[in-house]
Amino acid sequence: DTAVSQTPKYLVTQMGNDKSIKCEQNLGHDTMYWYKQDSKKFLKIMFSYNNKELIINETVPNRFSPKSPDKAHLNLHINSLELGDSAVYFCASSQGSGGYNEQFFGPGTRLTVL
C-alpha cells in the first residue's frame, strides 16, 4: 500500500540513450511533482502538474518531458541522456498546488549516466 511509488529504483545507462521513469500515487492527490537531487544534495523542483495540467516548468532542458495521463500518474521521459543528468529523481504529490500542504515523496530513482 505504498503511497507514492516510482519505477525503476535504479537506472544505469549510456550517454545518448532515452529513458523513462514512472510515478504513481494512490493518495487521491490532485498535484504531482518531479524533483532532482544532485550530488550536493540540493533538491530542486523540475515540474508540477495539477489535475493533469502543467503548472510549474522550471528551467529544465527540453530533453526532459513530463507526461501526466491522469491525476494519479506522472511520468518523466529523458532524451539524449548526458553525464550531468546523473542524480536522484523524486516524484511527489500533494493535495492542492499552492505549496501550503505536505508533499509526499516517492522512494526516488537513482539515475547513473555512463
Add this chain to the structure above:
Amino acid sequence: RKEVEQDPGPFNVPEGATVAFNCTYSNSASQSFFWYRQDCRKEPKLLMSVYSSGNEDGRFTAQLNRASQYISLLIRDSKLSDSATYLCVVTNTGKLIFGQGTTLQVKP
C-alpha cells in the same frame, strides 16, 4: 546567494543532547515554512510545519522570525534515531524551495 541557506554540518552530538539548527531565506515574500527530514538514501518526509508563533511537536520545536527571515529547529533529548539530514523548506510562488540540509549524527 541561495534562496534557503543552512549549515550542512555534520553536527555530531551524544544521545540526550539538545541541538539547534538554523536556516535563513532570502525572499521576504515566502509564504509557508517547513522542516523535512531525509534519512540516508531515502526520500524526504515532512517533520513539521513552522508557524510564526512557534510550534512544538514532542521533542521538536520550530521557530520562525519573519523580520530576520530566519527559521530554527530545536531537538531536545536527542535519540540515535534522530540521525538524519534536516531540510529547511520555504514556499515561494507555489513552489517548495529546499535548503541543502543539515546532517545530524547522534552518537551513543
